Amino acid sequence: MKAALFKGKGHIELGERPLPTIKEPSDAIVRVVMGCVCGSDLWYYRGINPHKEGSIGHEFIGVVEETGKDVKDPTKGDLVIAPFTFNDDTCPNCKAGFQSQCNHGGAFGNGDTDGGQGEYVRVPYAAATLVKVPTGDYSEDMLASFLSLSDVVSTGYHAVVSAQVKEGDTVAVVGDGAVGLGAVMGAKLLGAKRIIALSRNPDRQKLAKEFGATDIVEERGDGAVKAVMELTNDVGADAALECVGTDESIGTAAAIVRPGGMIGAVGFPTYKEFEYRTLFWKNIGIRGGVAPARQYIPMLLEAVLNGKINPGKIFDLRTDLDNIKEAYVAMDERRAIKSLLKVSEP
Amino acid sequence: MKAALFKGKGHIELGERPLPTIKEPSDAIVRVVMGCVCGSDLWYYRGINPHKEGSIGHEFIGVVEETGKDVKDPTKGDLVIAPFTFNDDTCPNCKAGFQSQCNHGGAFGNGDTDGGQGEYVRVPYAAATLVKVPTGDYSEDMLASFLSLSDVVSTGYHAVVSAQVKEGDTVAVVGDGAVGLGAVMGAKLLGAKRIIALSRNPDRQKLAKEFGATDIVEERGDGAVKAVMELTNDVGADAALECVGTDESIGTAAAIVRPGGMIGAVGFPTYKEFEYRTLFWKNIGIRGGVAPARQYIPMLLEAVLNGKINPGKIFDLRTDLDNIKEAYVAMDERRAIKSLLKVSEP
Numbered sequence: 217m218k219a220a221l222f223k224g225k226g227h228i229e230l231g232e233r234p235l236p237t238i239k240e241p242s243d244a245i246v247r248v249v250m251g252c253v254c255g256s257d258l259w260y261y262r263g264i265n266p267h268k269e270g271s272i273g274h275e276f277i278g279v280v281e282e283t284g285k286d287v288k289d290p291t292k293g294d295l296v297i298a299p300f301t302f303n304d305d306t307c308p309n310c311k312a313g314f315q316s317q318c319n320h321g322g323a324f325g326n327g328d329t330d331g332g333q334g335e336y337v338r339v340p341y342a343a344a345t346l347v348k349v350p351t352g353d354y355s356e357d358m359l360a361s362f363l364s365l366s367d368v369v370s371t372g373y374h375a376v377v378s379a380q381v382k383e384g385d386t387v388a389v390v391g392d393g394a395v396g397l398g399a400v401m402g403a404k405l406l407g408a409k410r411i412i413a414l415s416r417n418p419d420r421q422k423l424a425k426e427f428g429a430t431d432i433v434e435e436r437g438d439g440a441v442k443a444v445m446e447l448t449n450d451v452g453a454d455a456a457l458e459c460v461g462t463d464e465s466i467g468t469a470a471a472i473v474r475p476g477g478m479i480g481a482v483g484f485p486t487y488k489e490f491e492y493r494t495l496f497w498k499n500i501g502i503r504g505g506v507a508p509a510r511q512y513i514p515m516l517l518e519a520v521l522n523g524k525i526n527p528g529k530i531f532d533l534r535t536d537l538d539n540i541k542e543a544y545v546a547m548d549e550r551r552a553i554k555s556l557l558k559v560s561e562p
Numbered sequence: 563m564k565a566a567l568f569k570g571k572g573h574i575e576l577g578e579r580p581l582p583t584i585k586e587p588s589d590a591i592v593r594v595v596m597g598c599v600c601g602s603d604l605w606y607y608r609g610i611n612p613h614k615e616g617s618i619g620h621e622f623i624g625v626v627e628e629t630g631k632d633v634k635d636p637t638k639g640d641l642v643i644a645p646f647t648f649n650d651d652t653c654p655n656c657k658a659g660f661q662s663q664c665n666h667g668g669a670f671g672n673g674d675t676d677g678g679q680g681e682y683v684r685v686p687y688a689a690a691t692l693v694k695v696p697t698g699d700y701s702e703d704m705l706a707s708f709l710s711l712s713d714v715v716s717t718g719y720h721a722v723v724s725a726q727v728k729e730g731d732t733v734a735v736v737g738d739g740a741v742g743l744g745a746v747m748g749a750k751l752l753g754a755k756r757i758i759a760l761s762r763n764p765d766r767q768k769l770a771k772e773f774g775a776t777d778i779v780e781e782r783g784d785g786a787v788k789a790v791m792e793l794t795n796d797v798g799a800d801a802a803l804e805c806v807g808t809d810e811s812i813g814t815a816a817a818i819v820r821p822g823g824m825i826g827a828v829g830f831p832t833y834k835e836f837e838y839r840t841l842f843w844k845n846i847g848i849r850g851g852v853a854p855a856r857q858y859i860p861m862l863l864e865a866v867l868n869g870k871i872n873p874g875k876i877f878d879l880r881t882d883l884d885n886i887k888e889a890y891v892a893m894d895e896r897r898a899i900k901s902l903l904k905v906s907e908p
Contacts (some may be wrong), residue, residue, distance in 0.1 A: 474664035501849025
């Protein structure tokens with residue numbers, strides 16, 4: 217089958233991988249309908265984080281082609297959303313709602329396992345992992361919205377949940393990438409009254425506003441802190457959603473939260489200087505991590521189906537596997553927020 | 563008036579300070595009935611943290627002697643509990659329930675302001691700061707329980723609240739000092755089912771059990787982690803309450819929380835190695851800081867008056883101002899958990 221192959225820093229290309237087959241009775245084989253490129257894939261591409269050569273991509277929706285004998289639901293022909301990590305739903309971490317920390321789980325597209333940037337994927341613990349989409353005739357935009365729940369919107373939402381955003385809150389979102397935009401949407405969904413998006417990119421500002429941002433702050437660093445403090449009458453935000461992971465971004469997040477507030481952290485942590493004790497002295501909490509997308513997808517899917525949210529708009533470059541290089545390069549050059557790969561018809 | 567005076571590392575003595583007088587219309591003068599020595603006072607005494615020479619002590623209960631013209635309640639003759647920080651109750655931080663972060667607040671006994679280890683204290687924003695105890699004829703033990711709410715039990719409780727401990731949780735308490743013991747009590751109060759106290763001191767173990775601990779772990783470091791993991795079937799605790807503030811203690815706390823769990827942090831942070839990112843990868847949150855005792859005292863007072871908790875037992879050395887040196891030395895040598903100073907009759 218065709219699949220994107222990671223070949224080291226700056227090298228991504230379309231190649232061949234063996235068609236996956238059922239290995240365990242709890243497996244399913246899913247034909248990928250849409251995949252996409254994640255911000256974390258870019259970190260591999262840029263050589264900032266290591267990635268094994270081979271399969272890549274961990275976000276996808278697809279149609280179930282075959283199931284192991286233990287998989288009763290979903291069944292062949294079902295359209296499904298795959299969270300970016302698989303999980304068995306039996307371990308204590310799954311039971312606590314943190315399926316991304318499943319004791320028997322793992323990630324798609326890690327070099328060895330099939331990835332979302334290919335034609336087929338073997339999904340372990342398919343009954344526990346996959347979320348079935350109700351039968352229907354969906355537009356490409358709707359499919360794109362389903363796809364966005366696989367990781368990026370669920371991850372943004374995890375920042376919102378981790379920061380315990382509630383009705384009426386003032387929330388500041390640090391990061392205008394796809395995850396940050398998902399966080400804006402999630403904050404709106406949970407009733408935040410004021411959503412301040414930090415962004416200096418006009419296209420992303422526009423999308424942030426569509427998703428629910430009430431204010432845009434273009435400044436960075438100290439300027440951003442000053443601007444947010446002015447917008448909040450020198451109080452600070454109830455919550456800051458940290459969707460970048462650098463020292464600058466987490467420093468900004470820490471500086472714009474009011475005493476007693478929360479930081480929801482989902483940016484891949486590359487910070488080196490950040491010290492928790494700076495939060496302690498302001499009674500600010502921090503919580504987050506790798507999003508348990510499996511926990512959030514059913515609720516977010518409902519919101520998509522009801523037309524309450526339209527997260528598929530995050531994909532501003534829509535291409536296919538044959539153009540995998542451009543899908544990466546456009547994001548690397550910040551010409552695209554997020555690249556969608558149409559792989560097959562649903 | 564008589565007051566303990568801090569004179570530098572290892573030097574505490576009884577001396578004289580001027581009788582405080584009303585300076586602002588929102589002040590009250592309180593005659594101290596009981597004060598005590600805090601773990602943080604010990605850090606000053608040991609020269610680990612700096613403290614200005616002069617007044618010291620920030621925990622006390624007392625009787626209102628005089629009030630400024632704006633103070634309607636409490637009035638002369640009322641028995642009151644002072645939280646260890648004063649606050650005006652009008653700033654956004656106070657309104658958010660974080661009175662310890664009051665924009666106009668401050669601490670008692672900081673070298674200049676009157677402290678709880680003296681005969682009288684001027685209390686700023688008295689109406690907002692002080693908590694009145696219902697009129698009654700209270701035993702010395704009951705008075706000691708009131709005193710414990712001023713800081714140590716409220717601080718332990720802040721760890722519990724910050725970690726969002728709820729009915730049925732498994733909680734591990736790192737630190738068997740007075741704050742740790744207060745945290746045990748607070749976890750019990752909020753319905754934790756299993757409370758694992760880390761302690762190797764027989765007296766403290768006994769008190770921890772009286773306060774609600776269901777299990778005692780005597781080991782430290784890796785041994786403690788192993789023991790807690792065994793007790794929790796390799797899952798970890800839902801919450802760890804960090805009541806020490808060293809690299810070892812926060813490392814232990816981080817290692818014994820289950821993925822997705824919380825650390826409630828109230829130990830004065832002296833850690834240097836601790837990196838938040840280690841929590842991120844386990845989806846563990848951390849929240850805490852200087853306790854908003856003023857928020858918790860009314861509820862905890864109710865629990866004391868109902869006989870639900872008996873936190874005064876934390877004071878295992880009861881002496882007076884004349885023996886201020888021994889009050890410190892006994893804690894420094896770990897002969898006492900916490901020293902109480904009886905200053906006057908209520």
